[in-house]
Amino acid sequence: MTAPAKAAQLAAIEQSGWGRPFRFVQPHNLAFWVYLLGVGGGVLAVLRYFGPAVGFYGPALTGGVLLFGLYLVPWLLLLRHHNRFTSQPAGLLATAFAWGGIAAPFWIALPANDALLRIWSKVGGTSFAADWAAGLTAPVDEELAKALGLVLLIGLAPRLVRSAYDGFVIGAFTGLGFQVFEDVLYVYNGAAQTYGADQVGTAVQMFLVRGAAGVVSHALFSAIFCTGLMWVLGRVPGDRDVPRGVLAMLTAMVFHFAWDDMTGLSGGGALAVVLPFLIAAVELVVLFAVLRRAARQERAWTRDLLGPEVDAGVVDPALLDAVSGLRKQRRAYRRHLRARRRSRHLVEAARDLAHEIARADGNDTPEVEHARSELRRLRGTG
Amino acid sequence: MRVPVEHRWLGLDRRTFGPGLVALAVALVLIYGLPALDAAIPWHNEIRAGDVLDLGDGATAVPPVGWQLEDGTLTGGAGTGATSLQVLLVTGGTTIGMQGTAFRGTARAFLDQVRRSEGDNAPAVDGEVGTLTTDAGLVGVVRSTTGPGGDGVEAAFKMATGTAVDAAPALLVRVRSAPGQFERQRDKVTALLRSIAPGTTR
Structure with a gap:
């Protein structure tokens, strides 16, 4: 084994943080308390939102939880595959998922979205708001709310969350949590919109629509946004690239805007049929380009880690x-x-x-x- | 493990403050800053003479002049869905909300479904369910409520006439007013309810 190869291996271990355990309970860490505040606030909001309705809307909520619980399985298998380089600990990914599912939508996005939607109605009028407010609101509030999970994980596990690829994986888990919990919320809202008539039918219909759209939804937006944030922060020597990072974050927000304001963009014409597929195709191409670029660092670390084994x-x-x-x-x-x-x-x-x-x-x-x-x-x- | 004394502040490690404070600050701006900004901006979306509300699928209603339209759209825009309709009209002390939805059955059955979904725990006295026929011939049901929190009216319609009623979208109109305010607005509310017209296609 050569000395330079061993030195490169040790440097890769030090920089990547691979193999380090994740400890969630850190009473001396401010990020731990902010995380608890966020998830605790989210749980209270969930209880306030769903609590009074659990009885009457029980069939819709049960259907939503079961269907979207099953929906999680292939997603987790897919993300496990993409976690192959870094192998982030399960506890860290569960922490990201819980922030994305509880704190981001219920503690932050619900009040922030309500306020910003009304602001757009006041500033631009209700017709403008009907066409554009959703797309000018959620990409701002929700992308920031989800990315705060990554920021807190940097505080909780600074040695583990280092590269853009870490941002990609953590962002995907945070976004997946947001997506699944928001889907259940949509099932409930759909049942409430019909005042509880045909609740199971509403749950199944929402599952089909949201499940299909979910392929290119929050998990994708957050994976791109959080990768961009890590490029801006540059937590590994040579990994900082502010223009590329900002571009990735803006791209995620534009994708989110396009998805939310599809009706406004298509003008309600024939384009409305084609546009979702077109946007989805562009999003997937960009997603894989970002993934490929972000993985460069992990691939280099893998080479350095195994370098001495090649010599041997x-x-x-x-x-x-x-x-x-x-x-x-x-x-x-x-x-x-x-x-x-x-x-x-x-x-x-x-x-x-x-x-x-x-x-x-x-x-x-x-x-x-x-x-x-x-x-x-x-x-x-x- | 104890935090080194030079990094300790109220038992916390000051070296962890960066991410925690950034996350807390951004979250608080979103949770409290945006609602504060919203509260500081007044509404300037007053209904003017000649304005007509779009209730989806060509259905319309004439809103009271001078009220603020806080949710919903007027005719002449991109159009709205009859089964996802949300309208909110506000004037001092009184609000009129209109919600459209899919419902199979009569207007009376729809109103009963609404009441079932919301329970009936509020201390209030409900009036009898009456019939209301709009100028366009839509037949709806209406019920008034009065209680310590104020007075209200709920009216339910199926947005079609004749044989198409059963499958047509349903419309719930809900008027809420502060105690003693309803009488002042009664004529305007009645005029709005009477002006509700189904789409020409139905």
Whole structure:
């Protein structure tokens, strides 16, 4: 093992914060108390909002919670896949989700949206407000409210929340929490709009509409917005890029605006049918571009983490390219091995080794040795 | 672990203040700053002579001149949905809210559904349910309420005449006024209710 490779490995561990545990209860940390205030305020608002209606609107609320609870499962699997580089601890991601689901919508967005919607009606008139107020309100209030979860997590886990990619993953979880809780709120509002007639039908209808739209909704907006915020903050040497960060944040807000003011933008004509698909396509292209750019740092850290293992012959250069690369590199590795299943296992095992090395602070522990032996076994060199 | 003395303030670690204070400040601006700004801006959306309310799908009503339109749109705009309609008209001490929704059944059944959904815990005396026919021939039901919190009227319509009534959108008009104020506005409220007309397509 060369000294520069080991130094790069230790620097990557230090900068990335990978392998560090997350501790939520931190009585000496102001961010902890602000977080509790926000979630506590959100819980009280939830009780005030839904409490009196639980009896009569029980079928709608139960249907909404069940349907959107199921809706969470594929989302969590997808986000787990995208958490593969950093492997942020589950506790940290749950903290982000709870902020996004309870504090952001109920403590902040409900009163802020009400006020800003009325302000637009007063300033521009009710016709203007009917067309544009939603899109001029939610992208401001809600994106800020959700991003505060990321800011508080930086306070709670400054060593864990370092890169733009961390912002992407945490933003996605915060946005997912917001999306799912807001969906349940929409189910309730839909049932209340019809004064409780056909509540289950309303819940199913809302699930279909909001579920489909949710593919390009809050999780996407927040992932882009929070990635941009991390580029602005630049918490890793060389990661700061204020113009790119501001552009990403504005892009997320514009996407949110476009989604909320679809009727105003389409003018209610034939464009209204095509526009949602057009906007969704643009959003997904931008999302993957942001993800790709944000992952550069994590890929470099993965290379540095496994560098000494290449020197030691545990990881071969082709596998290093695959585990630290994009889909293209993984496909090339698959072709190189001519075995899809084996290549997937090797990439997974190399990733496990990287995580164990980070968790052990670069030392040789039984866990690291086990991960190495697993990799050797899979490669057939053990 | 104890916080080093030079970083300690009321038991908190001063090094953690940055993110906590930023988040708290932004949250407070959104939660309290925006409502304060809203309260400071007066309404300037007065109904003028000739204005007509858009109730969706071509349905209309003539609002009282001089009242503030705080929610809802006038005819001539982009149009609104009859089943998601929200209108709020306000004048000193009295408000008129109009909500449109989908409902299958009669106007009377719709009014009963509204009452069921909201319970009836407020200390108030309900009047008998009466019939109200608008100038356009829509037949609705109306019920008055009076109590220590003020007086009110609820009127329910199905926005169609003839055989299309059952599937037509429903409209709830809700008038609330401070104690002793309703009589002053009675004529204007009655005129608004009588002016409600369904869309030409129905």
